Amino acid sequence: PTGVIEADAVIIGAGPVGLFQVFELGLLEIKAHVIDSLGAVGGQCVELYPDKPIYDIPAVPSCTGQELTDNLLKQIEPFEPTFHLGQEVTKVERRDDGRFDVETTAGTQFIAKTIFIAAGVGSFQARTLKVDGIDVFEGSQLHYKVKDPAQFEGKNLVICGGGDSALDWALNFVGKAESVVLLHRRDDFRAAPASVAKMKALCDDYEMQLLIGTATGFETSADGKLEHLKVTAADGVTRRVPLDMLLVFYGLSPKLGPIAEWGLDIERRQLKVQNTEKFETNVPGIFAVGDINTYPGKKKLILSGFHEAALAAFGAAPYIFPDKKIHMQYTTTSPKLHKVLGVE
Ligand code: FAD
CATH class of the missing domain: 3.50.50.60 (FAD/NAD(P)-binding domain)
Structure with missing residues (x-):
């Protein structure tokens, strides 16, 4: 059908972890579409505490929820993510070819190779x-x-x-x-x-x-x-x-909502991941990062979500580039990463 967007990666949730997921995928040359039910990006940081300082972001002694979000947006700029805001993802269904049909309340449709659920505590809805x-x-x-x-x-x-x-x-x-x-x-x-x-x-x-x-x-x-x-x-x-x-x-109350109906393992309103190597759910190709996931030792902190996003990107790369060997490289020294970051 026309109008369906073919995507390598669809990120559900534009909170801090969803935004940083764009960055980690970008380094691996994977372009992302980001969907959020709210009209603005930033998740809990912007919705619940835009003016409050956060003190435990590594190397950032203090920044507000809004500042963290603005900085993340700046950081992911080189990767030109496409945002689809003000729409909730209602449908995620595995296709016979292993990809996924994704659909939002605004009628936006995707066929995605990989999905990153960064849905936090669920989508915020007015009480x-x-x-x-x-x-x-x-x-x-x-x-x-x-x-x-x-x-x-x-x-x-x-x-x-x-x-x-x-x-x-x-x-x-x-x-x-x-x-x-x-x-x-x-x-x-x-x-x-x-x-x-x-x-x-x-x-x-x-x-x-x-x-x-x-x-x-x-x-x-x-x-x-x-x-x-x-x-x-x-x-x-x-x-x-x-x-x-x-x-x-x-006020707004978060609802797990449609996520509960996508055939994913759920434990106490969180998505169980298979392991802490890839943060992949029980459905191959669907990853869960940030507050929405659970595993032994999970801490619902932004810095944990950032780490999860990095490993999930590596975990997903083989679905997008089956024949490519993926190496980790340093942003400081890698000419290839300088090129993708646009800092040559
Ligand atoms: P979220 O920020 O929850 O974002 C998830 C996004 O997904 C939301 O915007 C939601 O609308 C969207 N979404 C969900 N379901 C759907 C769907 N089906 N379709 C479309 N969109 C969807 N953490 C720290 O590390 N340090 C702190 O100092 C700190 N202080 C905090 C203070 C307060 C008052 C609160 C409430 C939290 C604090 N946290 C702190 C926790 C931190 O905010 C969370 O860990 C972080 O926001 C999680 O990010 P996330 O991207 O996983 O999810």
């Missing part, structure tokens, strides 16, 4: 609002992310959550939306203290409203629109809050 039946409004009046802020201007908004996303968007929409109600289950916020102070000041000025309570139900209008959210407060009283749009920021 949903647990109110029976309210999911039918997802995408119309119930949103877990803001794609187009203009959509919410002039509307009566209820924003749920107590973290940075909830507070940032609430503050952003004050003055642009018709009304902004922030709903959080308790008067204690994970968000930056400065944002919390700003929010409370706006509430004192009647520019927005803070409700402490839990969403427990909803009411619809005659034409089936979401009209009221029922909010139960700590005193047990349930109030009806009118709204046009409901924004929920309960």
Whole structure:
């Protein structure tokens, strides 16, 4: 079929380990496609702690999650990886010719010789609002992310959550939306203290409203629109809050998801690798690196993932170059590596 991408290597996950996998494959002259369900690269480092310093990357005394990611991107630039972001890999199926059919939620299709699963703790998905039946409004009046802020201007908004996303968007929409109600289950916020102070000041000025309570139900209008959210407060009283749009920021939770259905050996939500020589799974040609894998002595550290990526690349090379003898070379001194790195 047309549009199918034939690839030597497909990397599932653009966290630090998936990114470094590009580098290690690149040194062996293997080009990679990288897929991530998130819209940005960096995995946990960017999603969970972009501004926090990491102190245990060898020879880097301190760098933030975002800086580590930016440096990895710079390091892999010579290898020109192709990124496919904002799409989850749903299908991995072995073909009769030993290669794999790979497919994403965006409909991107690959035929891959080798696969590197660097999926960390699984693909991050928004934690949903647990109110029976309210999911039918997802995408119309119930949103877990803001794609187009203009959509919410002039509307009566209820924003749920107590973290940075909830507070940032609430503050952003004050003055642009018709009304902004922030709903959080308790008067204690994970968000930056400065944002919390700003929010409370706006509430004192009647520019927005803070409700402490839990969403427990909803009411619809005659034409089936979401009209009221029922909010139960700590005193047990349930109030009806009118709204046009409901924004929920309960954070992201990782899901192993489709990976569980690809016929791979799984032990406590991790992929078992055959050995620590190649980090290959029970399916020949599929390797698992970084937080997603498990083996005796496994430590979920970035530096362990980097090492695994190097050995997995050597382990995979025979699938791509069956007749080539692969030697390890030093980047300092090898003219061949200088050539692939573009530093001749
Ligand atoms: P991840 O970073 O989890 O990235 C995996 C990526 O795969 C994600 O972006 C995900 O969306 C994607 N993905 C998963 N499934 C799919 C799918 N089916 N389709 C498409 N994409 C998919 N480690 C250290 O070494 N030092 C530290 O100081 C340190 N501090 C930390 C602090 C915090 C708060 C946390 C939470 C972790 C810390 N870690 C630290 C751990 C470190 O972040 C992880 O070891 C590292 O991120 C693992 O990298 P990874 O590439 O294996 O996976």
